[in-house]
Amino acid sequence: MTTTIARGTSDSPVRSLRGGRRPPRELLFRIALQASLGIAISFLAVLLGYVLWTGLPRLDADLLLNMPSTLRPETAGAQSAIMGTLWVITLTALITVPIGVMSAIYLEEYADPTRWWNKVLDINIQNLAAVPSIVYGILGLGVIARGLGLGLTVLSAAITLSLLVLPVVIIAGREAIRAVPNSIRFGSLALGATKWQTIWKQVLPAAVPGTATGSILALSRAIGEAAPLLLLGALAYISFNPDGVLSQFTVLPVQIYDFIKQSREDFVPLASAAICVLLVILLVMNSLAIYLRNKFQRRW
């Protein structure tokens, strides 16, 4: 990529000729740049510290074992929300990953980029990736929950979130497929494989790590989403775990939002502790993504 060439200017020959004398303006500019990164990263550190510190008193077994309750914040838990999140995200993965990968294959391997409909597909996906999540909530409310009559179920939530992260999965899949060098395709075709055999046996296996990493990152975005599910009418304080795709449910971000809405101060530790659980789930998924990328990534 051009990036590696363009970078590395820090050891440009000019500095050695200067003999290390730098005017104060240069130094100030550099400090200002470092400060902008520093502010962003220290904000993150303070935020994590705050959540951990305030949540510490409630990071106990009750949090995982008890159901949410508005009455007793000191022993209330988030079990139904944790189970709800796992149900929704599993179903979302089952819906969005196959559709996303198939779209990516079509766009990279079959589509003729000069045709207008393929241009429309491309721009449409980029645009959908930037549509606010609450608008997907409107889609979920108007079309999926009420139009199709699925109501507030694990299934309608999973469909809504699948559509929300689909563009991200497609974009990641396309990048992974594009990174497979053409020599692999030509080699396969030259040996007599058909186009689909080439894709299925050569291109896709090589693109698995990139696709998997991108999909996991997309799903971790879905895990943190509260806004679209609020619109679907997601309830908090559900006292049972989901038992099927048509079951009622709540998820962690929605439950956290409801803990925050409570005016009593003793809900703050509970909200913080639930946030810690959410962040741990995200951390596990991100670590998995990084592990997959490092372990299976091939350099051509």
Place this chain on the structure above:
Amino acid sequence: MASTRTSAAATPAGRTLRKSRPRYGERLIEGTLFAAALVSIVTTIGIIVAVAVPTVEFFRQISLREFFTGTRWTPLFADPSYGVLPLVGATIVVTVIAMIFAIPLGVGAAIYLSEYAGDRTRRVLKPALEVLAGVPTVVYGFFALKGITPFLREIWPVGDGPAIFNALVAGFVMGIMIIPTVASLSEDAMSAVPRSLRDGAYALGSSKMLVATRVVVPAAISGIIAAIVLGVSRAIGETMIVTIAGGGQANLSWNPLEGMLTMTAFIAQAGSGDVPTGSIDYKTIFAVASLLFVMTFALNLFSIRLVRKYREVYE
């Protein structure tokens, strides 16, 4: 499959270059893949239909004039009034505050990562910045409301200070959330500037800061603007931070220390109740959502076009 190719090659020269027989299986697969790609088109159509139909019904009952020029927003009250300006005003206030923080910090971080940081520093700092983008927005809202606002109210030097729900803290936290969006797209644009431009400037005796500010930034400007526009679009569409920390009362005011209701916060607030389908309240949610969708859609398309432009120049 391989054997059919071999036999095809054995036939007279005229046939070898032509397809020996149509492959229906392959066509079927291509069709299936195309159908999967169509899901995203169907999604867009679904969104447009979902917001447009109730919106049209809304404007049968409420005049366009009242909606776009009215200054009172009290749709859920006994004496309803449907002037959307307070919601748009609140969205603008919060977005401007967010961008006041996100633009300098995001572009600054991008210049540092692209022009100053060594390889090893970048490998540590970039993922850290990406973590900031991965934190769920409820968490930002919680931190704004329970962490920053009380602290700010305590140390506020003059006057009354910010209200418990206020636009300032919501906007600030949102600005921090948007830094990674602005930084990563801007850095892509700066990294795409060819090294020869930098070398030319160095050869003329420019300092490092001059190269960054007079050569790299102007050369990457369309990408940087695209990043900023995308950041604005995210700020307008961000929901949970303003719902939690921004306040729940429509308020046509430019004072960021007051609470105000943005378009997204109204949608979340009204939509999370059990609104009967087809009622005027239900249609109101969709009317505001249409406005939000049109605004972000226009910004996104503008941003995508700008990115294509700089890609054409340097890649």
